[in-house]
Amino acid sequence: MRQMSGAQMVCEAIIAEGVKTVFGYPGGAIMHVYDEIYKQKGFKHILNRHEQASVHAADGYARATGEVGVAMVTSGPGFTNAVTGLATAYMDSIPLVVISGQVPTSLIGTDGFQEIDAVGISRPCTKHNFLVRSLEELPRILKEAFYIARSGRPGPVLVDIPKDITVAIGMFEYPNRVEIPTYKPTYKGNAKQIEKAVRAIKDAKKPLLYIGGGVVLSNAYEEVRALAEKTQIPVVETLMARGVMGANSPLLIGMLGMHGSYASNMAMSETDLVISLGARFDDRVTGKLSEFAKYADIIHVDIDAANIGKLVDVDYPIVGDVKQVLEVMLPQLDGVETERYEAWRKILRRYDELHPLSYVDSNEVIKPQWVIERVGELVGKDAIITSDVGQHQMWAAQHYPFDRPRQWINSGGLGTMGFGFPAAMGAKMAFPDKTVINVTGDGSILMNMQELVTAAEYKIPVINLILNNHFLGMVRQWQTFFYEKRYSETDLSFQPNWKALAEACGGIGYDITTKEEFDTALKDAIKQDKVCFMNVAVDRFEDVLPMVPAGGALFNMLLPKTEKSDGEA
Amino acid sequence: MQNNVNERRVISVIVKNESSVLARVTALFAGRGYNIESLTVAPIPNSDMSHMSIETNGSAKVMEQITKQLHKLIPVYKVIEHEEMIEKEMVLAKFPIAENLSDISVLSAAYNGGVVNVGKEMIIVMVADEPKRIKHFIDAAQRYNPVEIIRGGVVAIER
Structure with missing residues (x-):
């Protein structure tokens, strides 16, 4: 028990939770906390140049490490700028604690300067939030915030602290345990249900493992790999699960969904047993629901009971942590006849030979897919790849040889442009020795480009790989396919001078128009201790394929044109 | 109760008696597009909990989601879908x-x-x-x- 101010309690809690880096931006209501940050040595604070970037950076830190990320903002606009960051983390179940300043208790409700109802606004985009009402409850709330953020289905938690409470002095002892009678996450799956699921697996002819981001969150990839190995059941990964199986796994069919591979989407369309692990049947994955996995029974393992049966009817619901459920399930699969599924594996191999993930390379212009493949060849499994949102994101997800979970960091649920750069900075702060590359586009990167200054100041040398097609490419692609090529407000022909822009902020810029230049620039960028923009001119009209048109059935894909096919399936 | 038929239902939600808990529950209904026909709330005697009775309507599937989503709210202790009430x-x-x-x-x-x-x-x-x-x-x-x-x-x- 020590006497200290509320502001000091905030710092003590952050230190006690083992957080090494906090991202934030000061302001009036949070100044007392910043005064304590100035005095302490337990964690580093990074001053982003926009609160949204602070939350994304904390998010990138959390995704790369699996630990809780922390961001700090002031009241009013400081908080509202952070909302996109909260929503991004919420949709992807990322553990964050965001501390926001609030006007003094006596001013709450008076429309005070920089007052906004932070808990009201953030209610639908946080796992939970707190408005601290007294100094006495502050230590408990801080402890609960970290606990709630990381336990069960993880998510962001907001702690809104009125200024007078940060000033007030009281006794502090950080609780060492949490007791919330109304919050008891279920980790252990129901044993009977698991037994039934095992029987279904043994009885199936065409089972399919459908792996989602929950496997990454639960650190269950070893168990998932073991399950696939043991049963020889083929695997499809969602966007959020890239890297779980590793690019070289012979059992990995690929990514499924709107831009999934032909074989993956056909596998889902023809399977007789979906084994869903930590996936939530997102509309970008399922396509038309009535046609989704039409011939299959469904095993659904999810820590969030509300995900089960939300979109598809489930035959074997198992509420629990994927890792713990698989630990129970694996021994029960001893002696499973792997030969049973050989005919099925053969069908899928044939589908993959028929329509592999492909593109037609060119010597005249750089193809974006080539860039991704080349990055994979040059930095492969050592790098951490983040991305923004759009075509570049899908090309990265399709073509990068992801080898392990937490290597691929992107905003899958909310689809937040501007996420990639600050998230890359967060990942780089956690793993300074790893090459961190943000695969981005000429649209997305501008949405948080002020972070050039932050990254330059703190020497956070992340590489922003801009696949520059002078378009908001994904919207342009939809306009090509579904709006008779009316390119409404997607033409980005007016461009900044990227090299000069990077340099003006203290970074490095590379303008790249040939493959040779690309290799030279990337090798140079990796060696630098400065942030950079790699501006790569790519084919303007390249499309992301395959593509399942929104609302269509998974098996109705637009495919790339090759010698063998005309692009219809 | 059939799957797609909208039916009137009454559920009880036992919540921690703390500020903004009512807002959390009603915001969930509003945000996810569920109906509230009527709602009453008052503290449970000799406890730190409150009892909410919510009259709503929806299909069996919607009711299941309402129940599960309510359960996810941190201050919600218990959700009772009344059968014999x-x-x-x-x-x-x-x-x-x-x-x-x-x-x-x-x-x-x-x-x-x-x-x-x-x-x-x-x-x-x-x-x-x-x-x-x-x-x-x-x-x-x-x-x-x-x-x-x-x-x-x-x-x-x-x-």
Whole structure:
């Protein structure tokens, strides 16, 4: 028990939770906390140049490490700028604690300067939030915030602290345990249900493992790999699960969904047993629901009971942590006849030979897919790849040889442009020795480009790989396919001078128009201790394929044109 | 209960009695597009919990989601989808004093109530009964030109 101010309690809690880096931006209501940050040595604070970037950076830190990320903002606009960051983390179940300043208790409700109802606004985009009402409850709330953020289905938690409470002095002892009678996450799956699921697996002819981001969150990839190995059941990964199986796994069919591979989407369309692990049947994955996995029974393992049966009817619901459920399930699969599924594996191999993930390379212009493949060849499994949102994101997800979970960091649920750069900075702060590359586009990167200054100041040398097609490419692609090529407000022909822009902020810029230049620039960028923009001119009209048109059935894909096919399936 | 048929349902939600918990529950209904027909909330005696009775409607699938989503809220302790329940609703109704007072008195007595106040110009009655019968009371009350009728919302308890 020590006497200290509320502001000091905030710092003590952050230190006690083992957080090494906090991202934030000061302001009036949070100044007392910043005064304590100035005095302490337990964690580093990074001053982003926009609160949204602070939350994304904390998010990138959390995704790369699996630990809780922390961001700090002031009241009013400081908080509202952070909302996109909260929503991004919420949709992807990322553990964050965001501390926001609030006007003094006596001013709450008076429309005070920089007052906004932070808990009201953030209610639908946080796992939970707190408005601290007294100094006495502050230590408990801080402890609960970290606990709630990381336990069960993880998510962001907001702690809104009125200024007078940060000033007030009281006794502090950080609780060492949490007791919330109304919050008891279920980790252990129901044993009977698991037994039934095992029987279904043994009885199936065409089972399919459908792996989602929950496997990454639960650190269950070893168990998932073991399950696939043991049963020889083929695997499809969602966007959020890239890297779980590793690019070289012979059992990995690929990514499924709107831009999934032909074989993956056909596998889902023809399977007789979906084994869903930590996936939530997102509309970008399922396509038309009535046609989704039409011939299959469904095993659904999810820590969030509300995900089960939300979109598809489930035959074997198992509420629990994927890792713990698989630990129970694996021994029960001893002696499973792997030969049973050989005919099925053969069908899928044939589908993959028929329509592999492909593109037609060119010597005249750089193809974006080539860039991704080349990055994979040059930095492969050592790098951490983040991305923004759009075509570049899908090309990265399709073509990068992801080898392990937490290597691929992107905003899958909310689809937040501007996420990639600050998230890359967060990942780089956690793993300074790893090459961190943000695969981005000429649209997305501008949405948080002020972070050039932050990254330059703190020497956070992340590489922003801009696949520059002078378009908001994904919207342009939809306009090509579904709006008779009316390119409404997607033409980005007016461009900044990227090299000069990077340099003006203290970074490095590379303008790249040939493959040779690309290799030279990337090798140079990796060696630098400065942030950079790699501006790569790519084919303007390249499309992301395959593509399942929104609302269509998974098996109705637009495919790339090759010698063998005309692009219809 | 069939899968796609919308049905009236009453659920009880036991929540921690803390500020903004009502907002969390109603925001969930609003944000996910669920209906609230009526809602009552009050503290549970000798505890730090409150009891909410929510009258809603939806298909079995929607009801399942409502229950599960409510469960996810941190201060929600328990969600009870009532099957075998006793449900009651209270109503206050105000009539002009010039109406037939004995009729009004008999009417309210028939619905488990009575006269609770008589003033210079108005008479006020209270009734408490099952929601279906409350509808009958309100229909019957119309002929006495009610000035104001206030429904209290359904409260339910499992048998």
